[in-house]
Amino acid sequence: MKHYSVFAVAREALRQHTGWDRAWAKAEPKKKYDVIIVGAGGHGLATAYYLGKNHGIRNVAILEKGWLGGGNTGRNTTIIRSNYLQDPSAAIYEKSRSLYETLSQDLNYNIMFSPRGVMMLAQTQHEIRGYQRTAHANGLQGVETAFIGPDKVKELCPIINISGPRYPVLGALWQPRGGTARHDAVAWGYARACSAMGMDIIQQCEVTGIRRDAGKVVGVDTTKGPIDCDKLALVTAGHIGVMANMAGFRLPVESLALQALVSEPIKPVMDVVVMANTVHGYMSQSDKGEMVIGGGTDGFNNYTQRGSFHHIEETVRALVETFPMISRLKMLRQWGGIVDMTGDRSPILSKTPVEGIFVNCGWGTGGFKAIPGSGWAMAELMAKGASPLTEEFSMWRFREGKFIDESVAAGVAH
Amino acid sequence: MPEATSALNGREASAGAITLRDAGLVGMITLRGNLASAKLKAAVKKAVGQAVPEVRRMAGGLEGGAGWMSPDELLLVTAHDKAAETVAALSAALKAEHHMAVNVSDARAVITLRGGHAAEVLAKLAPADLDPDLFPVGELRRTRLGQVAAAFWKSDEDTFHVICFRSVADYVFDLLEASAKAGPVGVF
């Protein structure tokens, strides 16, 4: 793997950039792997990366039916935060956030982690109490957050209207080391590092069946032929239900459309991420200058990657009220992704009824921020059979009502 | 009697050819029951002088009306000071049948919207087809106006009566007024 640096770029510039290698190798499937991971999104690639890096498991294939990073990894609003209320959530999201801090260096790929700070606005008394609760919890969880007042909100984000007539801003939960990253780069950086470790990333390869023998996984059938494996990880987000179906078990998951949009680019005007949950909208400004805006989730099952327009309308309405200056900006593009929602809106990282099959799904609207932590934890679970980070995220927790419910504070699981 | 006021307390507005007016205190009764029952039909006739309406229709009007709200629900319209006794009469007449009659006069507000492009004022706010050819006089539609539930019926070519919950009467009036002020669209 060619090392990336300013010097390498300068050297290549002098020879018309002819020396750059493929970022990841083109691979055809071998007959057998120790581990097959279905889904080359951020979570799948990160799982592979940490299997190799932390556990020395490198005979790994990552199968992708489309192009890597092309699902929710490449269509989210790139927010990274770990200010979650419940201990298990805070643990895995903070692990993730802390890995993001050094990910560019670890991968030798600039994923542009920008810890510009994330604030979640409190606009009702109830929200104030909810976020104060989260701040207290975060203090004990080792997550750096603080509840700040409206003046500080205005100072950090001058374009906000803190004295709106309907829902004045009463404060915010502030995580100074939250932020954003370049979503595609996260997938590409992991893919490049996996490939460098000798793993096979096989794109345009759809899994059509899961082969089992005596309750244990033995391989998968794909559009590129059968492939054997000892362990199998299903990491396909919105399509996890289809996978589980192939493997012969059910998951407490539903697939829904989630939407986002960007404005045309403007000069920098907002250096923090703002989430306004009472009015349902969140916004940040990308390095290109676009205002990146997250919308709501449809309430019905959908596999089309298209959502209903009224969510866009509701979100834009909320943000025009919160940031009046965006009224005269224009929506450049809107899109949708299919998210997998569990019964408690928290993810599943778990063994399954089939020996050797593991699932990593249910990240719902909040998966991007979790990519490194999810990969780290999943790799540990697969390599060692257990991980403290995944302990509470079992697929069987719903049976006894042992939820990890983040909606209990004023927070939402974006 | 203590002083009784409608939610909009007589509010009025006009914009171009459109006028908006609080219809004032209106007697309204939610009647739930078997709409096919002879007893119910007779009781409705007696109460407001109207037959049980067809689906999505308003029989009569502000002076005495029966509107189809759902397969087992009518909205009866009468004078405000008659509502309580009408409820009692209905309950007595339908004693033997499973039914519900509740006075909701004060839970609602009624706004009269009048003018050449009244349908357009509504079509700015409601996801309903208000084309005059397809929304005839006497049609009643329960739908959404902006962000709240509402119903309206068309009492003549240029007039709609809009019903909404009392608590959002100002919001609905403001919405209608803003839509009227923005002018005609030229569709209908």
Added chain:
Amino acid sequence: MLTLECPYCGVQADETELSPGGEAHLKRFGPGSDIDDFEGYLFMRENPKGVHFERWRHAYGCGKWFLAARDTATLEVFGTYPAQTTEPPQALREAISAKRPGWRWRDFA
């Protein structure tokens, strides 16, 4: 942006007049029931990519719940019907078969 016909009032209802209510034809399991059945009742959903049956309420209209048969991959609507039933009407099932031969959803086909 879906449009579903309300089987009660006949309105071609815009999605913004409706509220979605998840999977249809769930069988309730109460006290004393098996934990697997109860888990299935509360959490396990078909979530199919294809023919699906689901609940909707004409929330801004007549207030009634109804059921819809819809394809989650194309959003085609095969039909709507009143909620007071434990299974899809036969005529609807046949209509789906005409368009999606071999479809299966739980025990229905």
Added chain:
Amino acid sequence: MSTRLAEGGRLIDRSQAVKFTFNGKHFKGFAGDTLASALLANDQMMVGRSFKYHRPRGVVAAGAEEPNALVNLGKGGTFEPNQRATTTEVFDGLAATSQNHWPSLEFDVGAINTYLARFLPAGFYYKMFIHPRPFWKYIYEPFIRQSAGLGKAPKDRDADTYEHFHAFVDVLVIGGGIAGLAAAREAGRAGARVMLIEQTADWGGRAVVDGVKLGGKDAGVWVKDTLQELETMPNVDLRRRTMGAGVYDHGYVLAYERLRDHVPEMDGPRHRLWRIRARRTITATGAIERPLSFAGNDVPGVLLASAVRDYLVNFGVSVGDRTVVVTNNDDAYRTALALHSHGLIVPAIVDARPQGGGELAAAAKAAGIRVANGMAVAVVKGGKRVTGVTLCLQAGEGAPLEEIACDCVAMSGGWSPVVHLWSHCGGKLSWDDDQAMFRPDAGRPPTGADGAPMVIAAGTANGHLATAGAVADGWAAGLAAAKAAGHAGKTGTAPKGEDAAAAAPLPVWLMPQGASYAKRSKAWLDFQNDVKVSDVQLAAQEGFESVEHAKRYTTLGMATDQGKLSNINGLATLSNALNVTIPQVGTTTFRPPYTPISMGAIAGVARDALFQPVRKTPIHDWHEANGADFEPVGQWRRPYAFPRKGESVHDAVMREVKNTRTNVGLLDASTLGKLVVTGPDAGRFLDMLYTNMISTLPVGKCRYGLMCNENGFLIDDGVVARIDEQTWLCHTTTGGAERIHGHMEDWLQCEWWDWKVYVANVTEQFAQIGVVGPKARDVLESLGGMDLSKEALPFMQWADGKIGEFDARVYRISFSGELSYEVAVPASQGRAFWDALLKAGEAHGIMPYGTECLHIMRAEKGFIMIGDETDGTVIPQDLNLGWAISKKKDDYLGKRAQERSHMTDPNRWKLVGLETLDGSVIPDGAYAIGDGVNANGQRNTQGRVTSTYFSPTLGKGIAMGLVLNGPDRMGEVIEFTKGKDVTVKARIVDQVFYDKAGEKQNA
């Protein structure tokens, strides 16, 4: 130089001069000009700077596809960045400034990037700025952000208004060119409800500019005649300046009407967002000309050939005196001929095709224009504007053959149908090898709710680039759409278009075909984002083989034009680099909107006071008039407290508590939900909904009830009153009325549909007023009326009667622990009743109180609050409410769930009272710290605070909380978090701090 010709310009009115400014310079245009045409008329060739290299940029197109000519427009409340000059109509007083440069358009420091371009290839930022770590956030990123970003941010509140409109049509025709007009007319004749929309200000599209013939008539005449017929049809609605923005599922189409952008002084909304439900949508959206990829194709003065023609014919503007036309198809010859006929010089038509063109080429030659077949542009000369071109062989590597001096280059790389709207909702494309373009695949259309095709592409948008095919296709689409929508009225015959015989185009994706790296790195694909042929090739080399990868890696097509000019050239370049066919590479996904639409239009009328509904009680106006400090509760705004002049909110709350506890307080409780439940099965039904036994409640009595969901968690609580044998009145929380009503209807309609129960939400029928405090009875009795004595109306009973003249239903219930009456009167009498109570209470020291006082009093009394003690994960057992769970019932919603092991776990946190040792108030949300850390290194906890207040009654902090084994640990002291490394000690106590015996509420 570019200039206005002495004559011509079909869209401008030379009698109406218009004054405007650009970068502060005063210019003159004419009514009918676009800003782009007016700038060109004033020789303003350079109009902006590109995104990455800050290269000089000039107008390149004449329509919605323009990537370069973006300006800041207006000022203050009407300021708007990134306005496309080509679609902005000029008006008197228009003020525009150019974007993305410092200090000025002519001299831009950022242009240094163009010299560094070799160091800034596609994806350079992924490979650089990795070390040292903090530099990304604090040095590199701010620099990159500042140099990107295009337009300035608006500062002021938007001064304009917006609106929506819901339309329902049989046939929506998008695009007012000849195909759209033919389609609309035919659908209209068939009797369909038709809406025809056109994004520009005039009808007819390219056909009129090109002067083609239809049915023997000039296109202009045909358009006029057709419009005339359309205008007489009552079933057809025609809208100009209305763009089809997006096609969504089930025939939902978003259209964006710009009502006042061209006449800002007019009243009314600025934009109208149409939400259209169309049975069938016809996309007659035309085609967009493609640039050619040759070195220097981004120099100002290089334009699309069709744009040069548009400026000439529509606006009487010549972009240059000497225009070299470079093409791979016949259409560009029209530009040469038009220029020639206006007396302008065309030194050469450079046609990449060795065999050259058809009839139009012959006409050009006949006119004496030099045509150079098989030739290409090797490089364009000039910096801030074109000074000449060097020619070479298309087939070669670019060896210069000759130089031609010119000040404009008109290029045409062929045409691409506008397939965006076809594609938004799943319509697929097929590659047309003959015409080198993607066109809608009629066999794979977007389908609607009925599973049938819902979009029909027509005309050039459907790949019929010639007049005859386009207009016939439009006509057929109109007929088909009307028929599919159920209209089969009498229609006409297809209009006949006439075309010159054309030679086949030659796909040319790079000019010359063997261009060197030096040339490829100067051949632009995406003018705004500075993506060149070499960048896409590098992406392919590095394995970014999917078209989506290549797009994202290079940013091709991600600019404000969303790749309208660049996408096809980019993916052809990619396919060449990968050595696969273009259809194998495929296209990126087309997403709405077609061109950007204002956020204001999306929000519509819902701004300021209309942002969200505010629900008001009958007494709301009084609260407002009397200085209430409001808090939002759901959509209600409830008084939090009633501070007096000079009094802080906190002090007001303390006063309200003290006064209510010693005298009497008045609470507007109208927001509490009230649901009437009636019928033979109502008791049975309520027994299922509540955890308690409700059916046994005697008539006249009240009972506090709890509701859980099927997961066992508490969702609501409130007092239930038995009204008569078959009727109960259920109170819900303030936010709960609609939710619980829906919950009841759900169970009644979908599970127990054979039970005879009706529910009605009568919340707003009543004004409900709490008269609370030791003197409550005195106040009410002073009004006269019904007997409210302890004997006649004991605690937890209700009665109907008169208070004064008011029709009242009186509930003796208490959420404060005081003697308390909740009185419901008809809402229409609510305000009068409130006033009467205030007057009657004057002598007793009556004061209104708000929600915070209510909260403190209930906390002093140890009452739980849904949303404080509960958070969606709390079961009644956690709150020691076992007494409210009937042991006699076999079933209620949530009962099965509460049998699960996690719910019966003895280590669930349970509710207790808490008292700090130092009398301070435990902070909201504080956690009780446990011993040690968990497996993830997080500090263990053993409880948390759920309600915490300073109690003015007790003069110290009190709280409730959920604590591990709490009820068994009375008297124990535990530590709560207070701040960073600060804790506060609190003792576990009984949760009832006030009047444990209940003497006051029973009084």
